[in-house]
Amino acid sequence: MRLPHRDPIRLGPTPYEVFQEKEGIPSVKGFFIEDLMDVEVKPWERMGALGSYLNLGEQQETDAYICELPPGSQTKAQRHLFETLVYMHKGRGATTVWFEESAKQTFEWSAGAIFAIPLNVSYQHFNASNEPVRFLAGTNAPHVINLFHNDDFIFRNPFQFRDRFRPEREFFQENKRLTVRSWESNLVPDVNAFALDDYPMKGKGVRIMRFGLAGTTYGCHIQEFPAGSRSLFHRHGPGAIVTVTQGEGFAMVWREGEKRTRFEIKPGSIYSPGDLMYHGHFNTGPTTLRHFAMRGRSPKYSQDRYRTKLHEMIPLDEEPPEIHPAYLEELKRKGIKGEVQLVEE
């Protein structure tokens, strides 16, 4: 027997919602943003820059924000007990991280860079150019703030995680393969240049690399789909934040028994499938389609081994039968050879 549906429990705002209200910047909700350059950003006192939250996918495990630094400006120094992954979308600059003022480390980046802020280090971003810098960050602030619900503990905590950041070492030069499809690093200079490993279980031609960045448990990966190819559909829990970094195509999502939605995607598009929402990625352009996804746990701290049956992938011949022929037809119209056939020769 199935248990009856239970309405959500309403006890007023969560600690994360109370925190966000004080932040004084907009919050974009929903599942899709066509172009992160179009997100309206407002003065953000805590960060000392312009910003907007992205609260996508109807969940409070992860959030994201868009931050813009006007030319020649820098963010305010700060630290906190939630993890932050950064994808630099536009501009050029540097970030400084430290435990003690006397032992600061600075690394430079330009558009396409991915890195993490080591947990609870003080940090500051600098725009070194004459153009605005705009970046996307993913954090686990909702989870951490709802768990501890105490700003002093989260934002003014003196604990130094020396296992994650060693000021005496050139921390941001660490870079090594963990195993197939897994890499440990602190800074990926260019999301579109990093060589990926084959990942055929996700679809023909699909390639991926999962990253552990700066010792964070918050996971991320780069995935690509060659011209004429697509992923299979799968679903899992909510909280993934996917941003397209190269190419064009569409993403398709739906929940069991509900209507399918298609999002047109290009560099700067962001989407976040909701809880148990099937999702697939389709390349309809002449070049490789690549995305950067912030999701789940990093390779070393992954709990994927405990995946339930709810984390499932749909084989090509079991998905709704009209999807793949329509995709092949669309490729044909654009003069692109479809690389994925229902029946392999």
Ligand SMILES: [Fe+2]
């Ligand atoms: Fe997924």
